[in-house]
Amino acid sequence: xxxxxxxxxxxxxxxxxxxxxxxxxxxxxxxxxxxxxxxxxxxxxxxxxxxxxxxxxxxxxxxxxxxxxxxxxxxxxxxxxxxxxxxxxxxxxxxxxxxxxxxxxxxxxxxxxxxxxxxxxxxxxxxxxxxxxxxxxxxxxxxxxxxxxxxxxxxxxxxxxxxxxxxxxxxxxxxxxxxxxxxxxxxxxxxxxxxxxxxxxxxxxxxxxxxxxxxxxxxxxxxxxxxxxxxxxxxxxxxxxxxxxxxxxxxxxxxxxxxxxxxxxxxxxxxxxxxxxxxxxxxxxxxxxxxxxxxxxxxxxxxxxxxxxxxxxxxxxxx
Ligand code: SF4
Ligand code: SF4
Ligand code: SF4
Numbered sequence: 001x002x003x004x005x006x007x008x009x010x011x012x013x014x015x016x017x018x019x020x021x022x023x024x025x026x027x028x029x030x031x032x033x034x035x036x037x038x039x040x041x042x043x044x045x046x047x048x049x050x051x052x053x054x055x056x057x058x059x060x061x062x063x064x065x066x067x068x069x070x071x072x073x074x075x076x077x078x079x080x081x082x083x084x085x086x087x088x089x090x091x092x093x094x095x096x097x098x099x100x101x102x103x104x105x106x107x108x109x110x111x112x113x114x115x116x117x118x119x120x121x122x123x124x125x126x127x128x129x130x131x132x133x134x135x136x137x138x139x140x141x142x143x144x145x146x147x148x149x150x151x152x153x154x155x156x157x158x159x160x161x162x163x164x165x166x167x168x169x170x171x172x173x174x175x176x177x178x179x180x181x182x183x184x185x186x187x188x189x190x191x192x193x194x195x196x197x198x199x200x201x202x203x204x205x206x207x208x209x210x211x212x213x214x215x216x217x218x219x220x221x222x223x224x225x226x227x228x229x230x231x232x233x234x235x236x237x238x239x240x241x242x243x244x245x246x247x248x249x250x251x252x253x254x255x256x257x258x259x260x261x262x263x264x265x266x267x268x269x270x271x272x273x274x275x276x277x278x279x280x281x282x283x284x285x286x287x288x289x290x291x292x293x294x295x296x297x298x299x300x301x302x303x304x305x306x307x308x309x310x311x312x313x314x315x316x317x318x319x
Contacts, residue, residue: 005184008040008053008061010082012075013102013153014068017170018093019044024173025180035184053081061085063183065092067170069099069310070154074147083160088188090195091156094169094266097194098276099310101169103153104302106309106316110151155311165194167249167268169307175251193271194249200270201245201263204254207235218289222296229260236262237287242303247279266307275312277305 011019022029039061042048064086070076083089094100105113118124118131134148156162168175179195182188189195202208209216216238223230223240230236236243236257243262245254249270256263269276281304288294297303305312 003035004037005035006037006039006060006062008064008082008086009038009045010040010042010053010064010066010068010078011044012066012068012078012096012156013071014093014095014100016044018067018095018168021093021168021170021173021176025177028177032180032184050077050081053078053085056085058084059087062087064089066090066096066156066160067093069095069102070156070159071102071105071150071152072147073150076150076159079156079160088163089156089160090164090166090183091162092166093171094167094268094307096156097162097165097167097268097311098308099153099155100307103155103308103310104306106152107301108317109319110149114149152316153310157311163191164188165268167194167196167266168252169266172252172255174253194268196249196268196271197251198271199250201248201250201252201254201257201267204250205235205245205257206254207233207257209235209238216287219284219287219293220289222293224298225261230262232260236260237284242284242297244280244283244304246283247273247276264303264306268307276308277301277312277314280304 009019009022025032039056040046040048040053064082066079066082066089068075070079091097095102099106114131118126119129132146132149135143135145137143166179175197183195205211219237219240221240222242225241230239230241237245241262243257244265245257245263247270248263248265249267251267254263265276265280269279273279281300285294301309301314305314309316
C-alpha cells in the first residue's frame, strides 16, 4: 500500500450508527487521520454524486467500508461500484454483514410495509393515497425517478463479493480502534472471514458460571426484562432471560450483560457458525428443562434472527 491508505465509506440501508462508531474513536481518530486519504464518504459526511465514485479508476481505493443493507436498487448499484473501485471491500456492521435490524422487514411483504408506512400509522396524512412510484411526470414534462424498493432486504454479500465482515450494531468503537490500525497496515485474516477477536460474549462475561467454576444448570423458566430486573452478577440465561452470548462474537466486550441486558447477537456469529439463528436456537434449546418452555419464547424469529434473518437459510417469511 502507498503511504496513505485510500479509504471509501458508503452508508447504504442503515441508521448511520456505524458511521458514529468511527466518530466515537475521538482522539484515536486524530492519530489515524494522517495515515488516511478519505476519497469518498457518503451520504453522511459529504454531499456527493454517483459520478464522484464512478469516475475513480477501478481498484484505486485500498479499503472500502460498506455499512447498511440492500433494500433499494440504488443501494445495489452503489454496492457494485464500491466493489469495482475498492481492492478490499468490508461489510461493516450487522446490517451490511447479515441484514441487521432492517432485515426484520423480511417478515412482511412489500405491500404490508407500504400499507403501514403510507396509510396506517397515526402520523400519516395521505388523503389521496399516494405511494412512491419509481417514475412520475411533473407538469407533464419533468420526469422524476426514485430507486426501486425491492421486495426483500439482502446483506451485502448477496449483491457483491465481500472480502471481510465486521459485526456489531454498531461495531464497538474500542474494537474499531483496535482493528483499524491492522487494516491500515494491510494485515487481514483469511479472505471471506470475519474480522473479530474470536471470543464469544460468554467468554468475556463476568456472569459466566463456567468462569466462576459453577455448574451450568437447566433453565426452568422463560423471562423478559419487562418481568423485572435480572439478578446482578448471575448468568442471565440461567435466570431465564434469553441471552445469546454463547454464539455471539464478543468484540463489544460483553457490553449488554455488563448492564443487566441479555445479548441479542448483534456481534454476529462466532467463527464456524453459518446460520446465527439456528445455532442460537440450538444453544438455548439444549438448556431448556422441558419442551413446554418453547411455547413461552416470545416472537422466536425476531429474538433469534434479530440481526441476521436476510443472511440466514430462512431468509424471509414466505406466505
Ligand atoms: S448495523 Fe446497526 S448501527 Fe449500523 S447501520 Fe445497521 S442499524 Fe445502524
Ligand atoms: S449467557 Fe449471557 S449472562 Fe450468561 S454468561 Fe453468557 S453472556 Fe453472560
Ligand atoms: S452483548 Fe451482544 S447484543 Fe450487546 S453489544 Fe455485545 S454483541 Fe451486541
